[in-house]
Amino acid sequence: MDRSIIKKSFFLFLLLPSLLSAQYTDVINSNRPGRAVSAYAVGKNVVQAEVGLLYEQQDNADLNSDSNIFGTDYAFRYGLLFEQLEINVEGSFIKQTINYPDFGIEGKLTNFSRNRVGLKYLIFDPYKDPERNKPNLYSWRANNVFQWKNLIPAVSLYAGANFLFGDNPFYPGDPNLSYRGAIATQSRLSPRFVLISNVAYDRIGTDFPEWRYALSLSHAFRDPRWSVFFEGQGISGDRYSDIILRTGVARLINPNFQADIHMGSGFKSSPSRVFVVLGFSYRLDFHKDELKPIDEQRSGQNGKIGRNSNKKKSKKKRKKNRNDIDF
Template sequence: MDSPCLRKISLLFYLVPFISLAQYTDVINSNRPGRAVSAYAVGRNVVQLEMGLVYEQQDDASLNTDSNIFGTDLALRYGLLFETLELVYEGSFISQNITFTDLGTMERRTDFSRNRLGLKFLIYDPFKNPENNKPNLYSWRANNVFQWKNLIPAISIYGGATFTLGDNPFYPGDDVATPRVGINTQSRLSPRFVLISNVAYDRIGTDFPEWSYAMSISHSFRDPKWSVFLEGQGFSGDRYSDILLRTGVAYLISPNFQADFHLGSGFKNDPSRIFTVLGFSYRLDFHKDKLVSVSSKGGQGGKIKKNAVKKKRKKSKKKKKDKLDF
């Protein structure tokens, strides 16, 4: 069975994944759960809060310590000036209770383990030109299986600073502000799978610079409100090195509100890490599409609008003439 109506319905169905990867979407586009960062911005004039409550068990075999950590992850994102630019704050405030097994003593450390501000800018979007990504209206399989071109990612760059305020017990001796740069990529492997990767160089110019990377793959179910993810994150530096593995779920409660849960662990014993995070994302949507006057821009659209105005004027003149003749 084939008809123009059926083709239009199929076209709308297959365009949904492409629309969902645009800068602004009708549904919230959160970096949660996990720590991997999308290549895309939230959209101009969109304010978005992403928050998580953290519990972590951390034991260090080399120091004979046991730790319980309670904390809050926070990201505040704002679409600045235009669709491809985002101002983002990321912070983690934790309270760590450390028990020194050999000494039988306890110590509490409370401060920011992550505190940074920066700008993210999209420099390449493979979905910007819809002509290059038209769906195949005659083959469901062609639109839903992996294709090599799907590996071509959207790319954004990041530039900002990490802040160490006061006497921070987690980063003793660090400067108040140190540069941080990064690259983020995002590939749509299929309509239900998205791959995100990040590379960042942090605390540049200090005695303890740090490389980090993250790679996350997410999958949405037939019920699009539910999705799952698997993520690996690595750190390499003289102060701290480890690989963390995370997995979890997200549920879309409303177009502007998402809840999530994930758990994870590290691979080292100095320290060993096991953690769980319960979070949510909420946005205030002040986005407005820019209206372009097609008549002032000319082109085919301008001609159509001009012709419509001319026809309207002709009809008005004809009505006036008919009244006079009567």
């Protein structure tokens, strides 16, 4: 595939995730790496899988224990009904081996640490206005530096449910069903920087609900197939609280396939956390563009075809013919 085509497609994906009212992009729109999710959906009739293989080491100073965790992160996303709506299934399945050196005891825990289904809907898109989306044809600098209007984010709402199966050792005493609500925002700060923020209230209906926050900044390199991200996540609850930092890189292999790797750690000592995740994202693209009838187009949209353009041409032609006859 022509490298220039990949570059153009990737810039379109990273910098202008929505043209007019469309969600669909020419290349894959993945939430990986990291945990912060985009405000934008994958696009109508797009099926997407995002999978990560993780290893984590935990040491608990209070319990004098150490743990090794192996697991899989997963997310399956589908653009449902229209461009702004997405249904997703996401979670983590892990196996944790815990050692207590003082007692010579080893324990194993295996189950879902996350497992939820939800809907995400874009309620505001600053790029929906075609006038705002136009580049400045007279100034390279105006198109490539930070502007205050770039802070205006796209905003989406999320509603979902958490599911537990069997006797889950990670959430003892919790009901099998709880709820989650969230807000996601996304801002294009400049042609190379994108800022995403999430605020979620999770495990609603249990005795241990949690607030979760995430702030992620992505930067595209000169070769735009490569990007790097930095993310901070906060978790606040009676069962568990921590601040987690992540950083990593993503590589666009082709328009439908992305690979990534990231690592991170927590701030607490009970437990302390260090982890690394290798991930992949792949999509099946069944999206089809929907063309607007001429009568519904705005003046100047989709070229310069207007509602009365043919009539104007006919009038001019008739007038010219009359002048020829009079002469």
